Amino acid sequence: MLKFFSIILRNKKAAAGMLIVLAYIGIALAAPLITSHDPLKRVTRPHQEPTMEHVMGSTRMGRDVYTQFVWGTRTSLIVGFAAGLIVTVIGTLIGVTAGYFGGWIDETLNFITNIALVIPQLPLLLVLAAFIGQSDPFMIALIIGLTSWAWGARVTRAQTLTLRKRDFIEASEQIGEPSWRIICVELMPNLLSIIGFNFIGSVVYTIITEATLEFLGLGDPLAVSWGTMLYNAQTSSAITVGAWWEVFAPCMAIVVIGIGLSLLNFGIDEVSNPRLRTLGAINKAVKAQKKFDQSYKSAKGAAS
16 A cells, blocks of 8 residues: 555645645644634624735624635535545445446446436536525435446446456456455455546545535525535625625635546546556656756757
């Protein structure tokens, strides 16, 4: 595990993305220590501009925006990682099972996956959230997790079908190893990059989707998250009255965490993909050669 992290940190994109994500996780974990107010408590006058005491201003209800941002970080990250875990577990189980066993199992699971892929996700989420009513963030995470696994299952199945014909898998079958051991010991380690890509992409999708549903009023208005911050800013006409800070804080929070997770995703893909690793090495060699040629020409010109 430590070797994996050391390899990841050598990639600039992955290192930058991990730094951003760890900063958000630190904010979420330290929420009680770095805030001094209750996120739902009125602590100042309505729509107060940012000051030294309230660095991100206040809402129409006089609530501290900074406090809501910090506690909203905890809620949004928990929802994102929970839904991402559900999506990854379901997608991996279905994809590996279908790709490895084949036959009627593959046909049945592939049929279910195709149905899930055909159904538009966002309209389905809107219908389910509206049917349930004002859902708390964890119910939204469960809904997203149970409806967004199909793409990951399709990608995992395709990679499993490729690995299924490899010599080391066939050799394991020839010596009589049980299927569960082949899947867990031989297949899964070779699917880690796909699984990681699926998990991080699902977290990004969940955070944005949760904020969208709550912004549309389908979440619990008493929950503190980035989505409810945007919803409350909309209902209070924050932009109209010039209280831009109410919208700026949650929007920037979503944008920055999205950038961090995307950079981490791209970095992991570059590290785990041999073609991208080779391309990166070639680019570095070309740049080094250009620098050498320039320095050589400069030295030759100075000598003449």
